[in-house]
Every structure is written in structure tokens, then in C-alpha cells.
Amino acid sequence: MPDSESPDRIHALIALYRATQYDVTLPDGRVATLRIGESAPSALRDWIGADRVATFLTACNPRSQSLPPDHNERRLAALRVRLHALSCRFLEGVGHLPGDWQEPSLLVAGTDLAVVDTLARDFEQSAAVRVSCDCPAVLRLYRAEWRAAITAEADLEWAADTLEAR
Template identity: 45%
Template sequence: MDNALIAAYRTTDYRVRLAQGGWASIGIDAPVPLSLRDLIGVHTWAFITAWNPFSQMRSRAQNHAAQQALLAALRRLLTTIAVRPAIGVGKGWREPSFFVIGPSLAETDALAQQFQQNAYVHGLADGYARLRLSSDQPPRGQAG
């Protein structure tokens, strides 16, 4: 994965649909928005998608099918507390996503690999949002 792609991930606006309407925006290396803190509580959370595996464009039908499979996998996890609709908005692109509360890093890493995602965003409680590289090849973990 090249630096330009990591930079694109880092500048993406990660938007979570709020139950009362509107959106909360998550930024990499920024604190979780106040509007999400009550929902998150003391739990881990992640912002993940199944769209465009390895950042390669796929058809809408392929992306939709993969996203439905990801949602089913998230709901099967015993640690999942909540799943909210979300969308990642970058320069010239948008990807439907999920904001999920509860799964561990290991569980989210496994899903990111299963759905061939280069990275996802995660955090703990009301801490900072971090970009996590999900390749099964070293280096793996936080993007600097």
C-alpha cells in the first residue's frame, strides 16, 4: 500500500448516521464527536466497509452484495452491541460503510481481511480515532 493511498484514507470524512437525524463526522487522530460518546460508552468501535476491495473499483451490485455479507457477519459477532449506517467521503468518492460498537481489534481485523479492505478506522470509548492497516503482511497496525 503506498503513501498516497494512506494519505487519502487519513483525509477521508468518516460520517456516522445519527438516530435523531444528521451525521457525526469522525476524523483520523481526532477525538470521537460528542454526539457519538453516549452511544459508544466504554466500548471499542470501528468504521468499516466492504466496498471496493483493496481500493479497486467494483460494480455497485458487487459492492452491495459484499456490504450485505459484511452486515450479516457483524450481526453474528457476539460482541456487537450496535451497528449504525455510515459513509466514508473522500475527494471524488463515497463508500457506504458501517459504524459498529463492540467488536475487538482481532475481530475487526479478521473482517477487514475477509472483505479485502486495506484499512479501517477504530477507537476505544471516547478516545481518538485511529487508522488501522489491515493487510496480513507486515507492517500491520496503526498508520503513522
């Protein structure tokens, strides 16, 4: 994997994240869809409840590099184990572009954002989607080397301690 990416690739990835639909399977089997820059559906806000904030997170495709499905499933299983150990609540989900790419993910609630950030870093994620009951969903970024290529925008936020280039 390259240590850094071109500004064009970074902008293309951000555009893909923004175009992605983040589907969450609710406990009753209905699917609620998150989108960057939009408020969470009411059923999802109800599930988040008193936690007020949740994060759509995956362990798949580290540093935005595709892995085979069996590798991704093992990584996601490891994330589930970590979440259970932390007593986090989570729902199954999938990020996808309609008719194209799909990435299994989890919507995590019941833990501090710092814990979610640690998990994102441990699983080498470039970004996660943070959703609040009070604000539109934002893309939370973890790649320090992306800072020079990305301007501040309302639907983007940086984790306090972003991933360093490796």
C-alpha cells in the first residue's frame, strides 16, 4: 500500500463516501439509511436514544484498500468481538453505492467517541460516519496525510488524533 495518496484520489474517495448510502438494520428488521449531510431517520434516532451519538464503522478494506471478502469478514468479526468486550450496542449495516460496491459495517452506540476513534485507528480506517440525534451525519476522518488535500467543510470532521502515514 502506498504511504500517501494523490489529492485526486483523496477527493475521489471523499466524493464516494458522500455518495454512499449507509444502511442499518434496525432490531425490528426495517432498514434505516444514513447519508452524509442529512439527519438520521427517526427510527434510527429512537434506537440511538439517550446515547445521542452513534458511529457507522467498519473494519473492512483498511486504508481504503480493497481486501477479499473472507479477509473483510474476519476483520469485521474481530470488531464485533471488541465491541462485545466493551459492552457497546451495535446494529449490522452495509455501506453501498446503489448497484455497485458494498462494505459490511456496524452502527455503534453506547461508548465514547474516543473509543470509537481508537477502534477506527486499530482497524486502519480512513473514515467513519458520525451521526447525532441533533445534527446531520458527518464524515469523521482519520488519515493525517489527507489534511493538506481537504478543505474544511460542514460535513467533514477530523478525529483529534488522526492516523499517521505509515
